[in-house]
Amino acid sequence: MSILIKNGYVVYGENLEVIKADVLIESNKIVEVAKNINKSADTVIDAKGKVVSPGFVNLHTHSPMGLFRGLADDLPLMDWLREHIWPKEAKLTREYTKVGAYLGALEMIKSGTTTFVDMYFFMDAVAEVTLESGLRGYLSYGMIDLGDPEKTEKEVNEALRIMKFIDELDSDRVHFVFGPHAPYTCSIALLKEVRRLANEHGKLITIHVSETMAEIGQIAERYGKSPVVLLDDIGFLADDVIIAHGVWLDSRDIQILARHGVTVAHNPASNMKLASGVMPLQRLLNAGVNVGLGTDGSASNNNLDMLEEMKLAALLHKVHNLNPTVADARTVFKMATQNGARALGLKAGMIRESYLADIAIIDFNKPHLRPINNVISHLVYSANGNDVETTIVDGKVLMLDRELLTLDEEKILNDTERVIGELT
Numbered sequence: 001m002s003i004l005i006k007n008g009y010v011v012y013g014e015n016l017e018v019i020k021a022d023v024l025i026e027s028n029k030i031v032e033v034a035k036n037i038n039k040s041a042d043t044v045i046d047a048k049g050k051v052v053s054p055g056f057v058n059l060h061t062h063s064p065m066g067l068f069r070g071l072a073d074d075l076p077l078m079d080w081l082r083e084h085i086w087p088k089e090a091k092l093t094r095e096y097t098k099v100g101a102y103l104g105a106l107e108m109i110k111s112g113t114t115t116f117v118d119m120y121f122f123m124d125a126v127a128e129v130t131l132e133s134g135l136r137g138y139l140s141y142g143m144i145d146l147g148d149p150e151k152t153e154k155e156v157n158e159a160l161r162i163m164k165f166i167d168e169l170d171s172d173r174v175h176f177v178f179g180p181h182a183p184y185t186c187s188i189a190l191l192k193e194v195r196r197l198a199n200e201h202g203k204l205i206t207i208h209v210s211e212t213m214a215e216i217g218q219i220a221e222r223y224g225k226s227p228v229v230l231l232d233d234i235g236f237l238a239d240d241v242i243i244a245h246g247v248w249l250d251s252r253d254i255q256i257l258a259r260h261g262v263t264v265a266h267n268p269a270s271n272m273k274l275a276s277g278v279m280p281l282q283r284l285l286n287a288g289v290n291v292g293l294g295t296d297g298s299a300s301n302n303n304l305d306m307l308e309e310m311k312l313a314a315l316l317h318k319v320h321n322l323n324p325t326v327a328d329a330r331t332v333f334k335m336a337t338q339n340g341a342r343a344l345g346l347k348a349g350m351i352r353e354s355y356l357a358d359i360a361i362i363d364f365n366k367p368h369l370r371p372i373n374n375v376i377s378h379l380v381y382s383a384n385g386n387d388v389e390t391t392i393v394d395g396k397v398l399m400l401d402r403e404l405l406t407l408d409e410e411k412i413l414n415d416t417e418r419v420i421g422e423l424t
């Protein structure tokens, strides 16, 4: 199968050069980017007045949590989790979670996300949805043992069951990742076992780290050190680890993350909404740490829109540093695309020959995106997910002119209302 995208403003290569050109996709790869490509293709997309952008990599989410959107707002993390979210999650079934996963997949495709890193329950159901939706997913079962050895074994067994399930799908798009929830919910034994298993099976790890001051206090009380020093001391950290949040990091923590090649998934909306704090973006980037962008779940954001997330990241760090040159549009755009792909070892996140054909086409024929003075600026500061018109993953069109081709939008919206009626 081939796709020819004609006459768009193409965000090209690592340096985000914007060129008026055509893009030719064959099978799942970008094979040519040039002016006036004169070749036939199975599908031709007219991108006049539109921007051909790399698809977005959401480096941290809990995709089924859209089910809980709006049910617990305006709370700090620990109250939000313990008093509201965890009691609701205790009632989740595989069927309910699957409906939530469909809702999340729908939202991501409609806002130009092509790859996501997920942590949740019933991940075999999430894997089925990911496969069907056409998205690229890195899926982890969120492990929590609260120091109970019996629970440690159960959680490891469930993670291994999900790993086997996902590996047997034998998909290039759907991958298993280990997901110990956080240093405050996982024992040292569990964290060490995850490290051992990730080495043995060659899998990535994702984990919430240093999100709130409460966490820093809890870990200091329990272990007498910071969460990052703790993870370093037990040999957990390596370049296959993606930590979510990294808000409360001191200089020593940042040096440790840089030394091990750890990636940080920044979640500005969630950090602001839960009032967790402001992560030290500039200091992390200066130390050479790879920083990607995530939305966190839809109950703490409250959506999965990576275009909105870019704007929030840029604005947050400008005002926090009282410096408008911090978190400039190009830096933030790279975080949302190529930095995320780098964390996953994925040849994606750029429009470039031989890269995976993961693309979002954004319609600039709109008042808030004219005149087209600066494409990257418009993508970060002016656009939002509703401006995404077409989403392509692995050389397959998932949404064309805002029409979903892999999922039944109306059914998903109806199922979501039914399920939440039964759950609450």
Ligand SMILES: CSC[C@H]1O[C@@H](n2cnc3c(O)ncnc32)[C@H](O)[C@@H]1O
Pocket (backbone or CB within 6 Å): 062, 077, 081, 085, 086, 089, 119, 120, 121, 141, 142, 143, 144, 181, 182, 208, 211, 270, 296, 297, 300
């Ligand atoms: C065990 S599956 C994942 C687990 O994480 C919870 N969660 C959602 N957002 C956050 C966050 O910002 N910090 C910590 N934990 C979070 C989610 O509700 C699930 O219980």
Ligand SMILES: [Zn+2]
Pocket (backbone or CB within 6 Å): 060, 061, 062, 208, 244, 296, 297
């Ligand atoms: Zn999270």
